[in-house]
Amino acid sequence: MELISPSDIAKEKVFSVQEYCLLAASSIKALFQRPRYFRDILQQCDLIGVGSLPIVILTGFFTGFVFALQSANTLQRFGSLSLIGQLVSLSMVRELGPVLTGLMVAGRNASGIASELGSMKVTEQIDAMRALGTDPLKKLIAPRVVATVFMLFFLTIISDLMGLTGGMVVAKVLLRLDLHQYWTTAWESLVMDDIIMGLIKPPIFGFLIATVGCYYGMNSRGGTQGVGRATTQAVVAASVLILLTDAVITRVLMITFAGYR
């Protein structure tokens, strides 16, 4: 087996980051250039957004459900079981909703985008599109980026709501708490900063999911095996980037919102 020098590996990684940044920047630029493919955007919104709805609803519901279940024991020890609505609400809206929805959509759509574009790449369909005078950046990448950014925002809101509903089921059925109290504490504990923090993240995650999927798809090589590799790499890279970006954004927003709890 041929050994590759560490400097070559480092160069390759830096080159990949550079290529990814160029693709991400070009995808933003393509949004402001003609032609604009509204039909493709709508189609992708359906595939990415509506298609991800079942998994996002299930993930949100059971995250809120289990979170309430796990927290109930600790809260009961301190006689604060009534705060369960507040705990579920803050956790879901600020952190769990955006991150888990992002990870679910990354698993489903970064892979989907990478495999679709990868298959097109290895069968020369991307070259054929360029040969026919159509820019794949505008026709394939920009609609996927717009659709993922737009739909992840709404999917996160749905996920938050489903998380609160899951917590409500635990509060009512298992803990015999008052529903009105649950929703009041859940609602009143939220301030605008929480909502902003929770809703700034999804568009950024959406951009990362779509551009990472497109990058790996457009750079697929080596036939079906290469497409499979690109798909796996896209999911791993998108998931890691979501977690990394989440940590950075959370810290930055905490500093930005002075006096944040």
Added chain:
Amino acid sequence: MVTAAPQQPAAVAESPATHAIVFENVSIAFEENQVLDSISFHLAPGETKALFGVAGAGKSIILKLALGLIQPDAGRIWVLGEEVSALPEEDLFELRRRIGMVFQESALFDSLTVRENVAFRLLEEGGASSEEIERRVREALRFVELEHTLDLFPGELSGGMRRRVAIARAMITQPEVLLYDSPTGGLDPVTSTTIIELLVKQRDVYNSSSLLVTHRLQDAFTMASHNFDRSENQMRPLPPGSRGQVSMSFLILRDGKVIFDGNAHELARCPDEYIREYIS
């Protein structure tokens, strides 16, 4: 003009605007492998040039360079008077709309029907009504005798049918230049003849310039010795005295260089041993 050894064609000294395609000292390498080494040739308007060479000689690369899908390491390329090697990708899209390309494996969009594949360019350009698009799609598919496949997906077609759909897609806007990448590769002799007949028909009906990459000498010789009879809607052999009337030339690549660039008569008389062995 016959090139028995690597040299620059005289045409390059003329204005590139007078030719459909001009390659001037073009070189390209992939990692350590020098695929094309300072090659020059030109394609006159209305001419068909067949490119030959062993596998990996860089024939398909020439087509991709002409389309600007890849850029050369050195040298200059003009297509329809525009310098492809100097244009940014954004401007190349405009030029590519005047060129048709048939890819080696057809490269049809597998999630679109035959109708959508053939109509792709018209839909992208916009401006045509749906009735007009339908009419032109049917006309293009009738040209390749596949009108009945309108609603099928590429996966439901045979290899030969896919090539014919790819030809229909490439020619629907009647481009000035057509690039064919091994259109008969891997096909049976009967289907290959059908494809070559379509190429002759395209050449004689629309008078387009074309570059044809092929491994089959007989395909190029058939094109050089036949024309399309519109009244009988079929290919006919030319009478022996009139074979020079077809604007057809042959270009042979070896080790990244052009070792021959001339017509069928010059090829048959070429003394170069490698070429004689190649055509025998």
